[in-house]
Amino acid sequence: MTETAEQVAEKTEEEIDLGPANKVIDKYLDMSGNLMPVLQGIQEEYGYIPEETVHLTAERLNVYASQIYGVLTFYAQFHLEPRGKYIIRVCMGTACHVKGAGRIGDTIKERLGIGHAETTEDLLFTAEYVACIGACGMAPVIMVNDATYGSITVQKTDEVIEKYKAMG
Amino acid sequence: MVNLTIDGKQVTVSKDATIYEAAKQAGIYIPVLCYAKKLLPYGACRVCLVEVEQMKGRLIPSCTTPVTEGMVVTTMSDEIRKVRKTVLEFLLVNHVVDCPVCDKGGECDLQELTYEYEVVTNRFEGEKFDLPTDEVNPLIERNMNRCVLCGKCVRVCDEIVGYGSYSFINRGFETKIATAFDRGLNCEFCGQCVSMCPVGAILPRPFKFKARPWQLKEVDTVCGYCGNGCTITLGTKDNEVQTIRFNDETGVNDGNLCIRGRFGYSYVNSADKLTSPMVRRDGQLVEASWDEAIQAVSDGFKAAGDSLGIISGARLTNEELFLLKNYSKALGTENLDHSGGECYKGVTEGLQETLGIKASTATFPQVEKCDAILSIRSDFYETHPVFGMVVNQAIRRNEAKLTVVADKLGKFTKLPNARTLLHKPALELNIINAICSVLLEEGLAKTDGLEGLDDLKKGLKKFTAKAVAKETGVDEEAIKQTARELAAAENAAILLAYGLPYTAYSKELGIAAANLSLLTGIAGRQGSGLYLCGEKANSQGAIDLGILPGAKGIGAQQMLDDASTGKLKALYMVGEDPIASYPNRGMVEKAMDNAFLVVQDLFLTETAAKADVVLPAVSFAEKDGTFTNAERRIQKVRKGIKSKGDAKSDFEILQLLLSAAGKDAPATTTDAFAALTAETSGYEGITLDMLGKQGYVWGTDILKPVTSKLVAVGGGEASKSKYQLLVGSALYHSGTVSTKAKGPNAVVSEAYIEVCREDAAELKLEEGDLLKLKAEGGELKAKVKVDRRLPQGVMFAPYHFSAMELNRVYTGQPVIAVEPVK
Ligand code: SF4
Numbered sequence: 003m004t005e006t007a008e009q010v011a012e013k014t015e016e017e018i019d020l021g022p023a024n025k026v027i028d029k030y031l032d033m034s035g036n037l038m039p040v041l042q043g044i045q046e047e048y049g050y051i052p053e054e055t056v057h058l059t060a061e062r063l064n065v066y067a068s069q070i071y072g073v074l075t076f077y078a079q080f081h082l083e084p085r086g087k088y089i090i091r092v093c094m095g096t097a098c099h100v101k102g103a104g105r106i107g108d109t110i111k112e113r114l115g116i117g118h119a120e121t122t123e124d125l126l127f128t129a130e131y132v133a134c135i136g137a138c139g140m141a142p143v144i145m146v147n148d149a150t151y152g153s154i155t156v157q158k159t160d161e162v163i164e165k166y167k168a169m170g
Numbered sequence: 171m172v173n174l175t176i177d178g179k180q181v182t183v184s185k186d187a188t189i190y191e192a193a194k195q196a197g198i199y200i201p202v203l204c205y206a207k208k209l210l211p212y213g214a215c216r217v218c219l220v221e222v223e224q225m226k227g228r229l230i231p232s233c234t235t236p237v238t239e240g241m242v243v244t245t246m247s248d249e250i251r252k253v254r255k256t257v258l259e260f261l262l263v264n265h266v267v268d269c270p271v272c273d274k275g276g277e278c279d280l281q282e283l284t285y286e287y288e289v290v291t292n293r294f295e296g297e298k299f300d301l302p303t304d305e306v307n308p309l310i311e312r313n314m315n316r317c318v319l320c321g322k323c324v325r326v327c328d329e330i331v332g333y334g335s336y337s338f339i340n341r342g343f344e345t346k347i348a349t350a351f352d353r354g355l356n357c358e359f360c361g362q363c364v365s366m367c368p369v370g371a372i373l374p375r376p377f378k379f380k381a382r383p384w385q386l387k388e389v390d391t392v393c394g395y396c397g398n399g400c401t402i403t404l405g406t407k408d409n410e411v412q413t414i415r416f417n418d419e420t421g422v423n424d425g426n427l428c429i430r431g432r433f434g435y436s437y438v439n440s441a442d443k444l445t446s447p448m449v450r451r452d453g454q455l456v457e458a459s460w461d462e463a464i465q466a467v468s469d470g471f472k473a474a475g476d477s478l479g480i481i482s483g484a485r486l487t488n489e490e491l492f493l494l495k496n497y498s499k500a501l502g503t504e505n506l507d508h509s510g511g512e513c514y515k516g517v518t519e520g521l522q523e524t525l526g527i528k529a530s531t532a533t534f535p536q537v538e539k540c541d542a543i544l545s546i547r548s549d550f551y552e553t554h555p556v557f558g559m560v561v562n563q564a565i566r567r568n569e570a571k572l573t574v575v576a577d578k579l580g581k582f583t584k585l586p587n588a589r590t591l592l593h594k595p596a597l598e599l600n601i602i603n604a605i606c607s608v609l610l611e612e613g614l615a616k617t618d619g620l621e622g623l624d625d626l627k628k629g630l631k632k633f634t635a636k637a638v639a640k641e642t643g644v645d646e647e648a649i650k651q652t653a654r655e656l657a658a659a660e661n662a663a664i665l666l667a668y669g670l671p672y673t674a675y676s677k678e679l680g681i682a683a684a685n686l687s688l689l690t691g692i693a694g695r696q697g698s699g700l701y702l703c704g705e706k707a708n709s710q711g712a713i714d715l716g717i718l719p720g721a722k723g724i725g726a727q728q729m730l731d732d733a734s735t736g737k738l739k740a741l742y743m744v745g746e747d748p749i750a751s752y753p754n755r756g757m758v759e760k761a762m763d764n765a766f767l768v769v770q771d772l773f774l775t776e777t778a779a780k781a782d783v784v785l786p787a788v789s790f791a792e793k794d795g796t797f798t799n800a801e802r803r804i805q806k807v808r809k810g811i812k813s814k815g816d817a818k819s820d821f822e823i824l825q826l827l828l829s830a831a832g833k834d835a836p837a838t839t840t841d842a843f844a845a846l847t848a849e850t851s852g853y854e855g856i857t858l859d860m861l862g863k864q865g866y867v868w869g870t871d872i873l874k875p876v877t878s879k880l881v882a883v884g885g886g887e888a889s890k891s892k893y894q895l896l897v898g899s900a901l902y903h904s905g906t907v908s909t910k911a912k913g914p915n916a917v918v919s920e921a922y923i924e925v926c927r928e929d930a931a932e933l934k935l936e937e938g939d940l941l942k943l944k945a946e947g948g949e950l951k952a953k954v955k956v957d958r959r960l961p962q963g964v965m966f967a968p969y970h971f972s973a974m975e976l977n978r979v980y981t982g983q984p985v986i987a988v989e990p991v992k
């Protein structure tokens with residue numbers, strides 16, 4: 003079949019260990035409605051859904067790769083790119099927005115070079131702009147993984163970033 | 171039946187009908203976008219909304235709502251008009267309206283509806299889509315800026331094609347149709363999605379800027395490639411076939427086609443086609459007049475006397491074959507044959523000895539309603555792709571259970587709940603025998619009135635499920651289950667394809683399949699059938715018309731053998747290129763070198779290059795006549811374009827030859843049809859007028875066996891070689907003609923050797939590497955294709971490409987022992 007050089011290159015670039023994905027699939031193989039749990043399991047293993055695992059899942063569960071891709075793009079919970087160790091969620095809800103969430107987003111962009119849904123090259127940080135996270139009282143708010151930082155300012159943002167950088 | 175009223179008109183329709191279908195039947199027009207006759211009801215676009223008195227308060231989608239007794243439907247009102255217009259306004263918000271350069275312009279549903287509903291202004295405003303066009307592949311262009319999200323492409327590729335290229339991705343405003351990872355389309359290129367798309371979002375690239383739809387002349391004819399016999403509609407302009415068009419009204423294929431039928435037409439217009447007769451003078455082939463050429467043929471054949479053989483292809487029309495048969499009589503030879511002379515023996519000898527007939531017992535549409543289907547050896551999705559689609563629908567819509575007896579995986583084995591009896595190469599016979607033996611052992615066989623039962627029982631002794639499971643590598647229980655299912659099924663089908671690359675055990679497999687069809691009662695039972703499907707467009711016709719060696723004659727292999735040793739003096743090849751495709755190339759070449767050779771073909775093939783006289787023939791698109799497909803359906807082949815230069819149809823050429831031999835020939839193809847039906851068993855009384863939109867099936871939908879005789883056949887022999895090569899046909903091609911067509915070549919243009927990932931790793935091979943194989947004292951080489959469908963140690967090569975010279979080592983054996991060369 004015709005494949006562009008680009009497609010071929012992209013495929014070979016990504017050589018990942020399929021062992022964990024195979025294990026996840028083994029676990030759910032005989033269950034009906036197993037696609038979602040399999041994809042969630044794979045994401046848990048790899049932190050994202052590597053393309054090769056989609057083809058593996060397609061083959062082993064006998065579903066079309068296109069269909070899996072449809073599911074992966076429909077649900078916000080799935081990530082097709084590797085994600086940072088630290089996920090910085092910047093609340094862009096109304097309250098935070100009014101109190102200058104935009105500036106916080108800009109600061110992160112300036113310091114780390116990443117906007118919404120982007121990841122630093124060293125795979126340390128991923129930024130995500132999210133809707134209200136239910137802490138409007140402390141607006142503007144950011145979260146880094148499970149930790150919440152309220153009433154955040156540009157300076158405090160810097161401090162938070164530095165802290166996680168130091169932790170590596 | 172259900173009675174209802176639509177726009178004041180009384181309508182009676184079947185109870186399964188939807189409102190839309192009922193209206194259509196009554197001649198009442200309701201617009202649709204996402205509805206398609208052959209797809210499951212969907213109901214997404216909302217342009218087909220109607221009012222139903224019993225369901226007041228809202229508008230009802232007519233395409234998904236079933237009719238009920240006494241329903242009162244109104245298909246147009248101010249309210250309906252308003253809603254439909256709003257739907258259109260919404261669709262046009264982001265749609266790039268680039269009709270002037272859109273190839274769909276003039277036959278686009280959106281364009282037509284916009285015009286009909288006078289959507290001149292739009293109350294909504296939004297950004298126009300600005301997505302890049304997918305034009306990575308040379309056959310299908312996708313412009314998602316024009317997409318109306320009707321989902322037809324997604325559904326057809328899943329529901330019918332079974333490939334699954336597309337899916338809806340993202341959500342909300344961002345929703346669009348994409349392939350996996352939103353890459354360029356890379357699929358089977360059957361073009362089904364092109365046919366289904368109501369707008370210009372998916373278009374055939376070879377047709378780009380070739381013609382406006384209304385400039386095309388449409389001619390319905392039959393695909394010239396495989397025995398499926400799909401109706402195709404030629405779109406012609408300037409005496410060339412510009413495209414193949416969608417037609418779900420005529421024929422047996424519901425508008426479904428495969429890549430060959432859809433995109434394999436370019437050879438018809440090719441400038442490389444022969445346009446003048448040629449004769450050999452002083453060792454050189456030089457152009458000659460028809461008179462000279464016919465004279466040369468007559469002289470050469472006269473000199474040979476009865477030391478002459480005729481081999482035909484199976485893409486001539488029935489009328490042409492009829493003339494050919496008459497010509498062989500005129501020449502006084504019974505050395506007449508077609509298609510290599512071996513591969514069809516499952517039908518001519520296998521079925522003949524058991525059932526007393528030489529054809530499939532039922533028709534394709536019946537398979538859709540079968541509960542159990544057994545497919546032997548070939549993956550119909552590759553050999554007869556549109557029949558494969560019928561099987562897919564049987565499974566998806568009617569939950570048919572499919573069992574595949576195969577030496578490699580394929581699309582069939584991936585269909586939902588397919589059971590695969592994956593066996594070591596060359597052992598399919600053993601498995602069919604084992605299934606028969608289970609039927610007998612478990613008392614499931616219907617043995618009443620069957621002859622030869624004791625002999626069969628004796629013959630099957632060593633084919634117990636257990637023994638066969640062990641030697642073939644197939645699960646014993648799976649063999650037993652298959653037998654039980656076939657016995658229990660109300661309607662069941664057994665499928666077996668034949669063709670040049672599948673000559674091994676052809677007769678035995680035909681017999682084994684017939685035995686099974688007798689023991690299960692499938693042969694001749696209403697709704698069930700045994701299908702032995704020929705490779706080429708008119709394979710069945712060639713058998714029906716007796717293009718076979720006579721009692722005193724010899725078959726194709728023997729003719730070539732004899733010619734190679736000088737025993738046979740002259741050969742006449744009609745639409746066949748044996749050097750490229752017949753087993754045992756070395757011998758075939760010698761035969762062609764030795765004999766006085768006349769070749770009648772479209773191109774200067776390798777065989778033609780050795781000829782003493784070359785007669786230029788024309789393609790299926792340039793002639794009138796009939797083909798008989800693999801289910802005995804006789805259909806009209808219609809001329810779409812005039813032949814170029816001095817080329818003539820095989821019919822016209824044979825008229826000349828017959829008259830040179832002092833015989834009368836029918837003046838027209840119509841006369842020839844009348845004459846051939848009178849002489850051909852099963853065709854008696856059939857007239858051209860009887861070939862309606864669905865053609866005419868000779869012998870009726872169910873061809874009853876004449877005899878019911880069981881015949882014991884032995885098993886195949888497995889190869890012990892670590893590496894084994896299978897020869898077969900590939901989806902994208904059919905015979906060797908398709909290798910001269912741009913469409914199929916755009917996808918697969920050269921031979922390859924397919925290996926599985928494990929073997930590739932062991933042999934340190936990567937996709938595209940050159941692999942050399944030692945085999946049968948010769949050597950083969952081709953690029954490697956790494957795939958996931960072959961068992962370890964098994965390799966596959968398609969037989970279509972002459973350049974690979976596969977037939978130097980392929981002599982018709984079931985499997986070739988090979989050894990990779992470092
Ligand atoms: S061309 Fe055929 S296989 Fe390819 S996407 Fe369209 S329908 Fe599917």
Ligand code: SF4
Nearest residue numbers: 317318320321323367
């Ligand atoms: S591409 Fe065509 S067929 Fe597919 S969803 Fe869009 S409009 Fe419908």
Ligand code: SF4
Nearest residue numbers: 393395396400428431
């Ligand atoms: S090659 Fe066969 S299946 Fe394909 S379109 Fe032609 S007749 Fe139909």
Ligand code: FES
Nearest residue numbers: 093095098134137
């Ligand atoms: S708006 Fe940011 S926490 Fe609610």
Ligand code: FES
Nearest residue numbers: 204213215216233
């Ligand atoms: S045609 Fe009925 S909803 Fe689309």
